[in-house]
Amino acid sequence: MIEAHELTKYYDDFRAVDAVSMDIPSGEVLALLGPNGAGKTTTVRMLTSILAPSSGWAKVAGYDVARQPEQVRAHVGVLTEQHGLYERMKAMEYLDFFGQLYHLPASERRQRTLNLMERFDLSFALDKRLGEYSKGMKQKLALVRAMLHSPPVLLLDEPTSAMDPQSAKQVRDAIVELQRDQRTFLITTHNLTEAQQLANRIAIIRHGRIIASGSFDELARRFTGVPLMELRVRGELNGLAGDIGDMVSVEEAGGNWLRYRVHDPETTNPQLIRKMTALGVDIITLAPLTQTLEEIYLQVVKEDEAAARQKGKDSEHLG
Amino acid sequence: MNTSAEPILPAYPLEPRAPSVWQTLSNALIITRREVRDSLRDWRIIAPIVILTFAFPALAQFVASQFAGFVEGFGAELIGDRMIPFLLMIVGFFPISISLVIALETFVGEKERRSLEPLLSTPLTNTELYIGKTLAAMLPPLVSSYGGMLVYLSSLVYGDLAWRPQPLLIAQIILLTTVQALVMITGAVVVSSQTTSTRAANLLASFIIIPMTLLIQGESAIMFLAPDAESPNGIGALWAIITGMCVVVVLLLRVGNSIFNREELLGRTIDSLNLRTAFRKLGRAVRAVDEQGSLARNLADWYRRGIRLSLRRLGLATPITAALFVGVLAAGSIFGMVSDWQLNLPRGLDLSGVAGNLDAYASMFFGGEVVSTIFWQNTRILMGATLLGMFTFGSLALVLTPAVYFILGYVVSQVMLAGYNPAFLAPAILTHGVVEIPVIVLATAAALRLGAVVTRPPKGSTVGFAWTVALGDTIKLWIGLILPGLLLAALIEAYVTPVVVAAVIGG
Structure with missing residues (x-):
């Protein structure tokens, strides 16, 4: 459902994403982990056809991100890092606006809005201005916006970051349910426990490069040895x-x-x-003995740092 | 979470609709409706709109009637009469100045509040977003402007003054108001796409406000002083301004549409100017020899591949410029045929006497330093054209340099009309012109491209990058061909042309 091959993005001379490749089949959740500035958001923006790749290619829901941007965006639901709501609007009005942009008929827009708002316990706030919403409510509403057009692919940037534990669980449950419905997810997060719970596969990105990827067990075996x-x-x-x-x-x-x-x-x-x-x-x-994703993540980053240091030393010797 | 048995989402989404003009407009209007509704919820926008629609016209009407009464006392009714359309224009202009605030707010403000990215993640095209937001920024101020003018006009027509305006003058003022709003908004889009904060955008907005204020002052002067101010056909100079502004709007729309894209809007995160990086990139563009930006190995490589690359990148600019030069030459000749503009040169002169005085003429025009004067004169004009082209999307580059060829065409026609064979002008022009004319065409084409590239950067390239490459190519052509060519042409003009001319005329 999401295929990327050597996806690269330059901002002037700075290489933000360096030859990222991935293949996420339908109904899978991939967690993209990495420190701030590692290239996660840029990768998501390329997969949403918001930014054009400098080189490489990617297909999302069967559409080419460079050549069919409108089709890609029609089939993708995006939860951005900043929820970016229009604070003077009411929830109903806000979701109706986005529904129109996805060409949903009026009755469908209303029905889906009511259903999703109920699912996420936001029905009571339908007529509130979004400026009055709490941080967690805003985050949930942004997620509802991403789901409104029923996309087969969801790209979620820190989906539960601002939420209380109960709301976060609601979101995780929704992700699991949608995954069963063969929706595909790419989640970027710093919450490693959540990533471990939700993801079929994990990719760790650093300095724009994917330095490790695989299932939790594969990564555990590769980076922390046999059980x-x-x-x-x-x-x-x-x-x-x-x-x-x-x-x-x-x-x-x-x-x-x-x-x-x-x-x-x-x-x-x-x-x-x-x-x-x-x-x-x-x-x-x-x-x-239980291994955590945090241990694996730290080990992966440590090994990458060591490799980078060694590479630096090697080039010094050559120089 | 409510755990009903229903699936959380229905089947997969609807396919995006097939692109069409109607679909584009319909999608754009979704944005417009939301933005307008949002603007009208903001008292900071509503309050000035209401005041400028109702209170300001009443004030203007009061001022107009007081002023008319005052100047009548001195027998200067004309001033009072001319004041009325001027105030009408001002009544219309003040509300549209708000469009700039709305445009900056809707573009940069949204970027600043991070609400742009969810919008950019929808299937809307860049053009739909651009049209939708432009219309949204225009509509409230324009409605307020037209409303204000209607209130003012009604009070003039039905009030004590019982003013009976020329319908075309009213149409001109409405058109001026509309194109001014368009210029400000399209300019604001350009400004907002290049900034990341409302503060920076407001500071840069002075690049729009100051020229617009100067324009309003000029229009006011025209309304007071134009000899055709009472003409039923409207004021000629105002028609010219409207036409010129329409051209500016088209150019700004092109620039806006090309830079209002997701890449430019989200790719730019800081406003700081890094001169070192900018110069480094420019240096690389100057030394580049291929599309990948590989650097020249040596001077020969730079000439062989680098200059050829820059010439190739000029694309259509070179034939357009050459065709324009030919057209302007022909236009000058045709213009010279119009009896009102003929010089009526003396006929039957013996030109052989002129040949002996060529050195004296040369020192009269160029002083002692003939070569340096010719070289500097041509360099200055072409540099001026390049600079003007940079700030006018290339358009003024196509005005300044071809003007000489218009004059040349005119002179040829006068010489022919006086009964001389114009062939004697050929050695005076073509001897050094063989080098000079191609160099001038080349420099003008480079200036045209440098200015115009921002209106349509190559696909996949940002405006900044495309402009840097174009500037690099321009510098490359100046160093490699234009300056050496101008020097060679000046040498030929100083030492060879007089000899050839003397030989031909003295013949």
């Missing part, structure tokens, strides 16, 4: 770590616990359990 398992037993281990050393690589051990890495847990763990049972050890728990 770390924790085994807890009744009583003391008493040199047990040495007995299983041929099966797994033990990383740490305490009085009644040990942590080990294993490449193939589905095969190795049952063998390990059988062996320990045979040795008369009572196992209390055996579980993978």
Whole structure:
């Protein structure tokens, strides 16, 4: 549904986005993570046909972003970084205006507005001027605006940033529901927990380049190694770590616990359990240690920084 | 969230409608309606509009009747009579000055409040957005302006003065008001697209307000002093101003439409002027030898590929300029045939005597430094044309330099009418003209392109970038061809042309 190949954007001499490629099939959520100024917003703007790529190409909902900008924008719902509402307008009037821009018939505009406002608990504020809305309400209304024309692709920049936990959950639930309905999402966010919850795939962008991408598990495996398992037993281990050393690589051990890495847990763990049972050890728990996206993200950025430093040193030597 | 069983959204969106003029206008009007409604909710816009529509015409009517009574006492009714249309124009102009405020507010204000991006994310085209916002900025002030003029005119026609205006004069004032509003708004679009804050836009708006104020002063003077002020056909000079302003509007509309695009509006984030970067880019444009901006390896490469690239980029500007020169030459000759404008030169002169005095004529015109004087004179004119072209979308470049050829055409026609064979002028012009004329055409074409490029930058290129490239090409052509060509032409004109002319005339 979203395809990009070597998408690049220059602002004068500054390369804001550097050969970004991605392929997000229908019904998937891609979380685009990265520090401020990494090129996330520029990427989204190119995918919305607001900015023309300097080179490379992208197709959104089957339309070329450079050659069919109107079609692209008709099929995309965008939640911009700044909600940018017209504060003197009322919600009904505001959504009606955007509905007209998408050529929705009057009755349809009204119906969709009422439905969406109800879904996001905003019905009570239909006749309020938008200037009177709270920050979170504005954010939700901006999201309603992005969904109003029922786009197959939604590009959401920090969708829950200004929201209270309850509103944020409403939005996340809506995203999950829409994903089931085969809508495609590209979400840029700094909320890594949210990204981990929602995204099928994650891409990390830095200095305009995608430095890592894949599913959470793939990234975890690639950047923080094979999963770390924790085994807890009744009583003391008493040199047990040495007995299983041929099966797994033990990383740490305490009085009644040990942590080990294993490449193939589905095969190795049952063998390990059988062996320990045979040795008369009572196992209390055996579980993978949870890795967070934050750990992975920080590791990816650290490795990229190290690579950049090394590259700098190499060029100094060559120079 | 309400968790009804209904899907959160219906089926996928409607397809965008097929583009057509009607569709463009219809989409633009959606924007216009919203903007106008929003403007009319702002008391800061409504209050002056109401005051200028109703209170100001009443004040003007009062002033007109007092003034008319006063000057009548001195037998100067004419001044009072001329004051009335002048005040009508002022009554119409004051409300349209608000259009500038609205235009700056709707473009830069929206950019500043970050409400532009959601709008840019809709399927609207740049043209639809541009038309919609331009109409929105124009409508309230124009309605107020027409309303004010109607109130004022009614009070004049039906009041004590019982004024009976010339219908065409009224039409002229209405047209002037309309085109002035258009110029201010189209100018405001250009200003607003190049700035990121209302403050910066307001400061830059002086580039619109000051010329417009000067224009109003000129129009006032014309209304008082024009010999045809009472003519049923309207004032000729005002028709000329209206026509000129229409041209400016068309040019500004083109500039506005080309720079009112998503790239320009969102790509620009800061207003600071970085001279070092600007000069560096210009330097690269001067040294570029291909479309990718590769730099020349050496002087020969620069001449061979770089100059050729700049010549190629002049595109249609060169044939347009050359055709204009020929046309102007012909127009000068035709103009010389009109009996009222003929010089009636003495007939049957023996030109062979002139040949002996060529050196004296040359020193009379050029002083002792013939070459430098000729060179500097031509350089100055072409530089002037380039500078004027830069600020007038290239149009004045096409006025200043061809004017010489108009005079030349006129002189040729006078010589022919006096019974001389104009062929004797050929050596005086063509000997150095072989070099000079192509150089002048080239310099004029470069000036035309430099000015006009902002009205239609190449696809995918910003106005700033396109202008930098055009300036780089112009500098390149000046250094590589124009200045050397002018020097060579001056040398030929100083040392070779007199010899050839003497040989031909003295023949």
